Every structure is written in structure tokens, then in C-alpha cells.
Amino acid sequence: MEVGQVRSRRLSDDIVAQLETMILEGTLKAGERLPAERELAERFGVSRPSLREAIQKLAAKGLLVSRQGGGNYVAESLGSTFSDPLLHLLESNPEAQRDLLEFRHTLEGSCAYYAAQRATELDRQRLAEAFAALQDCYSRSGKVTRAEEGAADARFHLAIAEASHNAVLLHTIRGLFDLLKRNVVTNIGGMYAQRDETRDMLIGQHRALYEAIVEGRAEQARELSNRHIDYVQEVLAEVRQEAQRMARAQRRSQT
Numbered sequence: 001m002e003v004g005q006v007r008s009r010r011l012s013d014d015i016v017a018q019l020e021t022m023i024l025e026g027t028l029k030a031g032e033r034l035p036a037e038r039e040l041a042e043r044f045g046v047s048r049p050s051l052r053e054a055i056q057k058l059a060a061k062g063l064l065v066s067r068q069g070g071g072n073y074v075a076e077s078l079g080s081t082f083s084d085p086l087l088h089l090l091e092s093n094p095e096a097q098r099d100l101l102e103f104r105h106t107l108e109g110s111c112a113y114y115a116a117q118r119a120t121e122l123d124r125q126r127l128a129e130a131f132a133a134l135q136d137c138y139s140r141s142g143k144v145t146r147a148e149e150g151a152a153d154a155r156f157h158l159a160i161a162e163a164s165h166n167a168v169l170l171h172t173i174r175g176l177f178d179l180l181k182r183n184v185v186t187n188i189g190g191m192y193a194q195r196d197e198t199r200d201m202l203i204g205q206h207r208a209l210y211e212a213i214v215e216g217r218a219e220q221a222r223e224l225s226n227r228h229i230d231y232v233q234e235v236l237a238e239v240r241q242e243a244q245r246m247a248r249a250q251r252r253s254q255t
Helices: 011-024 037-044 048-060 084-092 094-118 121-139 146-163 167-175 177-194 198-214 218-253
Strands: 064-067 071-074
Touching: 011 048, 037 048, 048 064, 094 121, 094 146, 094 167, 094 177, 094 198, 094 218, 121 146, 121 198, 146 167, 146 177, 146 198, 167 177, 177 198, 177 218, 198 218
Parallel strands: none
Antiparallel strands: 064 071
16 A cells, blocks of 8 residues: 655644634734734744744735734735725715615625524624614714714624624625725615604614524524615615606706
8 A cells, every 4th residue: 555655734834724714714804913923922832933934824825914014914905805996886876886785685684694593602792882882873863973873884784794603704794894884874864864764763673683693583683684674775765766756857847
């Protein structure tokens, strides 16, 4: 029987594997600075030369970026699902905004379902903090900007994605975070003007979704997430129809 030579695994390869896992699961975020070499070496229980070798390997893979005198960072590009020029096109095009809501319908429903099944106690704690921040925005109506409310809303949905423990869902949501935030800001302005009930409806929908996830009701969490996006789509359709009617009336008045 022919036996191949057994190659010993280098310590730096084990460090690479651990850091890659941390990046994949979202513990290390795009653009985040790694702890200082001494601290990281102590945390892993390895020598600094082995750690440096691992960092060089990750940099060669494009996962880390080393800055002269500034430490090591997770590559910013990992958080960019779309390029900046495409983001601007998507956020300024009404049809693309509709497409984004349809995309959110599919994506966030799955995140909510898996979060309800898999969330740990720490996940639930982070979700509670994100929900509390969103509720604070609602309670200070008129004292917070749409941008602040949009960011809080997007962070709440990002916390759900983190609790799903699905790396693909998480990194897709993270990569689209800025677009989702801007989408919420764009949506709420028109929605609040269209229906007086909107703020109370959104408060109730987010609360019901939060409670379903922390209580482990997976199917209901997915249904509530879908219902939330359905409501947003319904109100925004009314906004568009109203705008079209106003435009027609304006044209008639000019003839």
C-alpha cells in the first residue's frame, strides 16, 4: 500500500483558520481594526512571529489590510456587496426601490425565521438593545431626524440577521446596510405623510416581530416580517399613485 507523506500543519495556519471563522461569522466586521499584536497573541496563546505570519497570509488573501504604523484591519471591501456608483443608482431609481423591497421581503423573512430558531442569549440581548434604540426614536417623534430613525431601523434588522447565524444572510445584509438605511429614510417620509397611522403601525409591527424572535416562534416571525414589508409596499404604492394623480392634475391645469 502506498502511503503519502504526512505534512505537519503550521501554527500560523491554525491562527488563520480562527481569524477566518471570526470574519465569516461576523465577529470581526469589515473595516474593523484587529487588537494589537501583543494582545491578540496572548488571546490565541501563540508567539508574535506566528501571529504575524498568519496576518501576512490573510493579507495575501485580501481579507486583512496592514497599515504602516496603524495596525491591521479587516478589508473594507468585504462589506461592499455593490459598488458606490451602483448604490447611488439604486437609491435614486423608483423602480429599483420597489425591487429592493421585494428583495427585503425574501431576505428578512428568512433572517427572522432562523433568528427565532437559533438566537443565543447574547443575540437576544443585542436584539433587545437594537429594539430599545428603535423604540427610543419612535418615542421622541419630532426630535429625531429621519436619518437617525432610518439608521436605528436598519440596525434592528441587522441584529436579526446576526441572530440568524447564517453567514450568507448576515454578510448580504451587512453589505447592503447603507442602501437599506437610505431606503428606510426614503420610505418613512412618504409613508408618514400618506397615512396618520403609519408610525403606530410600524411600532406595533416591529414589537411583534421582536417578541416572536425572542420567544422562538420561527414561522410566526417569518410571517410578521413579511407582513411588515407588505404594509410598507402597500403604503408606498398609495404614495406613488397619489403623486401620479397630482402630476396629471398639474398637467391639465397647464393646458
